[in-house]
Amino acid sequence: xxxxxxxxxxxxxxxxxxASILFTQTILATVQSFGLEVSFAQRxxxxxxxxxxxxxxxxxxxxxxxxxxxxVAAQLARLIPSRRALLFTLxxxxxxxxxHVILKSVLGVSGxxxxxxxxxxxxxxxxxxxxxxxxHRLSRPPAVSS
Numbered sequence: 001x002x003x004x005x006x007x008x009x010x011x012x013x014x015x016x017x018x019a020s021i022l023f024t025q026t027i028l029a030t031v032q033s034f035g036l037e038v039s040f041a042q043r044x045x046x047x048x049x050x051x052x053x054x055x056x057x058x059x060x061x062x063x064x065x066x067x068x069x070x071x072v073a074a075q076l077a078r079l080i081p082s083r084r085a086l087l088f089t090l091x092x093x094x095x096x097x098x099x100h101v102i103l104k105s106v107l108g109v110s111g112x113x114x115x116x117x118x119x120x121x122x123x124x125x126x127x128x129x130x131x132x133x134x135x136h137r138l139s140r141p142p143a144v145s146s
Contacts, residue, residue, distance in 0.1 A: 007138035012066050015092060015131025016059045017051065022123045023114045024050045058112065061099055062128070069095035070135055085136045092132020097125040 024047045028038045073091035077084040100115040114120030 003141075004139050007135050008066065008070065010138055011070070011092065011131040011135035012059070012063050014134045015066070015096065015127050016055075016062050018130055019058070019062070019096070019124050019127035020051045020054055021047055022127060023112050023120070026114045026120060026123070061103075061111070062096065062131075065095035065099040065128070066092070066131065066135075069098075070132070073132065084140075085133065088132040088136035088139075089129045090132065092135070093125040093129035095132070096128030097121060100124060 025043065028043055028046060032038050069091040070088065073087045077087050080087065100111065100121055103109075103111040104115075110116045112120075112124065115124055
């Protein structure tokens with residue numbers, strides 16, 4: 001059980017970190033497209049600021065999304081064990097995309113600006129997919145040696 005909890009927390013944190021980095025860098029690329037300079041130090045500072053600043057909201061939303069998606073993937077993986085990696089990866093992707101689609105539908109606004117575009121939404125989904133894959137890798141039972 002502890003192995004599953006560690007795998008779950010690692011999956012959520014990895015997905016959150018990648019999602020945060022992606023949305024910060026996408027916003028900064030937009031700023032640069034307006035002709036403004038963005039230094040490497042500013043990129044690092046903004047990324048760190050967003051990682052810390054969004055933890056109380058976005059990290060928690062991702063945690064809830066993964067709490068729903070990963071058990072569903074686990075049930076499906078019992079039925080199709082040969083597709084376990086794909087199922088958890090897909091679950092992470094769908095969890096994050098669904099989160100943003102639901103936020104937009106319920107609140108009428110995008111919770112994270114980059115998800116207003118298909119590319120931004122897919123980028124966030126890919127962060128979730130990586131989280132799902134991390135869960136797959138870390139949650140596997142240890143191999144039994146003979």
